[in-house]
Amino acid sequence: MNSSPIKGIRRKKSLLSEIKVLVVGGPSVGKSALTVRYLTKRYIGEYDHQSENRYKHEAMINGEPVIFEILDTCPKSDKDLLAVDSIQWADGFLLVYSILDKASFDYIQRFRRHTGASSSTIPCVLVANKADMVHLRQVPTHEGEQLAKEMECYFAEVAAAEQVSSIADAFNELGREVHSVRRRSKPPMSSSSTHSTPSLFDRMLGSRSSAGIGSIRAYARGKSDSALPKD
Numbered sequence: 001m002n003s004s005p006i007k008g009i010r011r012k013k014s015l016l017s018e019i020k021v022l023v024v025g026g027p028s029v030g031k032s033a034l035t036v037r038y039l040t041k042r043y044i045g046e047y048d049h050q051s052e053n054r055y056k057h058e059a060m061i062n063g064e065p066v067i068f069e070i071l072d073t074c075p076k077s078d079k080d081l082l083a084v085d086s087i088q089w090a091d092g093f094l095l096v097y098s099i100l101d102k103a104s105f106d107y108i109q110r111f112r113r114h115t116g117a118s119s120s121t122i123p124c125v126l127v128a129n130k131a132d133m134v135h136l137r138q139v140p141t142h143e144g145e146q147l148a149k150e151m152e153c154y155f156a157e158v159a160a161a162e163q164v165s166s167i168a169d170a171f172n173e174l175g176r177e178v179h180s181v182r183r184r185s186k187p188p189m190s191s192s193s194t195h196s197t198p199s200l201f202d203r204m205l206g207s208r209s210s211a212g213i214g215s216i217r218a219y220a221r222g223k224s225d226s227a228l229p230k231d
């Protein structure tokens, strides 16, 4: 696995706003299935588990065209939290666990402790995948809801295997959160300017004198939607 994915990305000058999304979660929770569902509307059952994948995708957020740059990560094990440079790179985290796998829920909680991630430090959304297999559920809905409440972020139970629009909703919600942070952290700029959100690393540096990452700055509380959306 390339531990430094950022270096591999050739940055072109673009008039569009870019939103860099890190898809985070333990092994086999469905990160690739969700990402490809979002990008192509198709479900592909099996993916290469050896390498990270990067994608670019144009979308409309708040009526504005944006480029989503998506890094679909590939941890080697439940213990493998992501490299710092991947974390620094991101404008937002799409946090994924599987409702069938308690260890994958624990992975997100460890990632949260590792990074201090919450919507008050960096935009994030929490997605519980494989909701088509409720009979094998290991993580109750209320535990996902509770974690999202603590992180002040959007939450949805979804099934990459069966749904399209609910997965797009999660990516779009993350895009809106990133936009919201940018609006709050920057003075108005001309519409032809490109934008970038202060990275988590910038925020960490900016918070050295304060109590921790979580104390840097709060912004709009995300909404929570625990119901399995019907496409």
Ligand SMILES: Nc1nc2c(ncn2[C@@H]2O[C@H](COP(=O)(O)OP(=O)(O)OP(=O)(O)O)[C@@H](O)[C@H]2O)c(=O)[nH]1
Residues within 6 Å of the ligand: 025, 026, 027, 028, 029, 030, 031, 032, 033, 034, 044, 045, 046, 047, 048, 049, 050, 073, 074, 075, 129, 130, 131, 132, 133, 158, 159, 160, 161, 162
């Ligand atoms: N039942 C069900 N299976 C799913 C769903 N999404 C993904 N899967 C299956 O879960 C397995 C893992 O999916 P991936 O998308 O490769 O998971 P990943 O998180 O990218 O895996 P790594 O790259 O190893 O970290 C595959 O067999 C998928 O077919 C879902 O919504 N429901």
